[in-house]
Amino acid sequence: MDVLTAPFAFEFMQRAFVAALIVGALCSTMGTYVVLRKLSFIGDGIAHASFAGIVIAYLRGFNYAFGAAIVAVITALGIGFVHRRGKISLDTSIGVLFTGAFAVGIFLMSRSQRYSVDLEGFLFGNILGVSRDDLIIVCILAAIVVLCVAVLYRPLLYTSFDPVVAQASGINAAFVDYVLLVLLALTIIISLQSVGIVLVAALLVTPAAAAAQLTRRFVPMLVLSGAIGTFCSVGGLYLSYYLSSASGATIVILATLIFFAALALRRRSA
């Protein structure tokens, strides 16, 4: 039992575990939509784009997370707009907008003489440095995302499979797409601070991709993906405590191993 409880002796570890639990469950559940809609690039994209928001927030002197969230949501809506109105594929639209926004961030930073934002900390996050206030914001935003997904559950599922027929039957597919992009933007921003870009991108894709190897039904995939994501983040954090390794990297490696195990399992049963 000591093995399981030992890390909890430290308050920062308690907070880290709660953050890992929420971020892991949220990202991997939303990841089901990311994988099914072939949006694997979006985690990386929106996370980088939000860098511009952080620089602007720094220069103007307001909250970083707020700045990042605003730019992330605007970028997400822009991705949807360019995709729909410009009739350009989603991955291209993501590619254009995220690099554009990221470049704006770098541009603004390079013009500022007094710049000292810790870019590395932003890109890679630090789950062990999550504060009590961070945790409260994470909880509130996570609750909003879960509520919206619950309300839009059926339209989200239908438009993920067959947007054209869903639209013909009276569902506003464009609206559903925009809401999903905004929810993904919020999910990514919530997670970014605690776990960083690489881990967000991994948690949005790997657990859902692993779940897809193990089941061919939607609801089991959603649940399994959430379970794998939660297990990886909490389990990875434990491992990193005992291995004295970087927590984010340990979580990603664990998720990747589970993906390959799932792939092997499917190939054996096929």
Place this chain on the structure above:
Amino acid sequence: MNAILVRDLVVRYSARVTALNGVTLSVDTGVALGVVGPNGSGKSTLLKSIAGLIQPTSGEVFVFGKPPRKLERGAIGYVPQIEDVDWSFPASVRDVVAMGRFPRMKTFSQFGAHDRAAVDEALAALKLGDLCNRHISELSGGQQQRTFVARALAQEPRLLLLDEPTTGVDAETEEALLHIVRGLVQDGLPVVMTTHDLDRAPEWFDRLIVVDHKVLADGDPETVLASGSYAAIREHTHTHGHTRTTP
């Protein structure tokens, strides 16, 4: 009241591509309307315009007296050509047919007895009962087509639009579809369907139109076929390799 009213419909995809160039058409309830025409003649565009999926460049489309997007959810059942979706999506045949109920359901309402009954009935009508737990990637083309039609039926639509449902399907599927279309029409539903199968048009349809960017012929199937207007376009297509947009 007309089920469908299309007035001077023009759909232009770009400066050079005009799919429909002034189509006027009205369809009554309880009528199966067949739409024939060569590839690229605007048949699918006409269906999509009626389904409210395409904004007309000019002209108007009314379904039950309203623009299609203003109708209540679930009013229009649209069956596209089957290659348009990802068949590896995690869903069984029953899951896909059940999606037909989604537009009819309130946000937090449970999948109720009536929803289940509508799904079961649709599965039975398309002879998919034995396949209902199968993953959709394990279906033949005809079975995929029947799954799509079953989904549209489960929706309990007031208008059914079918885009070439008999292309590339087995005889069993074709017979099942014919039976269903005739049954729906008898119940008073309007059905609009595109097809390449001219020979059987009189069995399927009460009325047939020949479309090549415009309505070239319109009437009961026997008369339209006898008039040779479709043969004329086919001849043109054959000799020139493509059809020309009438300016």
